[in-house]
Amino acid sequence: AQTVTQSQPEMSVQEAETVTLSCTYDTSESDYYLFWYKQPPSRQMILVIRQEAYKQQNATENRFSVNFQKAAKSFSLKISDSQLGDAAMYFCAYRSGLGGNQFYFGTGTSLTVIP
Amino acid sequence: EAQVTQNPRYLITVTGKKLTVTCSQNMNHEYMSWYRQDPGLGLRQIYYSMNVEVTDKGDVPEGYKVSRKEKRNFPLILESPSPNQTSLYFCASSLGTGWDEQFFGPGTRLTVL
Numbered sequence A: 001a002q003t004v005t006q007s008q009p010e011m012s013v014q015e016a017e018t019v020t021l022s023c024t025y026d027t028s029e030s031d032y033y034l035f036w037y038k039q040p041p042s043r044q045m046i047l048v049i050r051q052e053a054y055k056q057q058n059a060t061e062n063r064f065s066v067n068f069q070k071a072a073k074s075f076s077l078k079i080s081d082s083q084l085g086d087a088a089m090y091f092c093a094y095r096s097g098l099g100g101n102q103f104y105f106g107t108g109t110s111l112t113v114i115p
Numbered sequence B: 001e002a003q004v005t006q007n008p009r010y011l012i013t014v015t016g017k018k019l020t021v022t023c024s025q026n027m028n029h030e031y032m033s034w035y036r037q038d039p040g041l042g043l044r045q046i047y048y049s050m051n052v053e054v055t056d057k058g059d060v061p062e063g064y065k066v067s068r069k070e071k072r073n074f075p076l077i078l079e080s081p082s083p084n085q086t087s088l089y090f091c092a093s094s095l096g097t098g099w100d101e102q103f104f105g106p107g108t109r110l111t112v113l
Helices: none
Strands: A003-005 A009-015 A019-021 A022-026 A032-039 A045-053 A062-067 A074-079 A088-096 A101-105 A109-114 B004-007 B008-015 B021-026 B029-037 B043-051 B055-059 B075-080 B087-094 B108-112
Touching: A003 A088, A003 A101, A009 A019, A019 A109, A022 A074, A032 A062, A032 A074, A045 A062, A045 A074, A074 A088, A088 B043, A101 B029, A101 B043, B004 B087, B008 B021, B021 B029, B021 B087, B021 B108
Parallel strands: A009 A109, B008 B108
Antiparallel strands: A003 A022, A019 A074, A032 A045, A032 A088, A062 A074, A088 A101, A088 A109, B004 B021, B021 B075, B029 B043, B029 B087, B043 B055, B087 B108
């Protein structure tokens, strides 16, 4: 089974500043997909950004971008110009490219945005 | 509106009393999955289904059953619930696998006394 590690249980950032959430994973596969999900206090799971492992270019979605280091098996999330609405639990997730049937999630990072 | 619905949203029950949590999606998705979320453990996959009549175990299937008789529905069954199954449960669906985005239901908070 794959493992996904989020080593920062809690992070905080000042409003308008930039914060980076870390994620590492363990796999022997070469083809896979990586995701970041956001879970606000409403508990709804929301996709933030995703990355295909065979693509070298880092994914970006507005203020959200990733730093994907395939050799290091690292997939960090950068949030620029942080907003109060970014406060949430963030989960990193892995999905195999072979069949892609199972998902593996990290334990999450709770992000606080300070006004 | 495209969505995944779960019922009930909240449930308190007692040990050993069989229960079913329903999940339905209206997006004609092939893939459906159940997760449980516990503090400090993140989300863990219980079961998933690639299509009608095709189901497979995830990481934590013990104590759960599922069925996929129709494409849109994927109920989670607890035949004899125990207190260690107290958790927040999410159903999710995606068009296929790989890159496809998973859409999550609103969650079901289950307490087993």
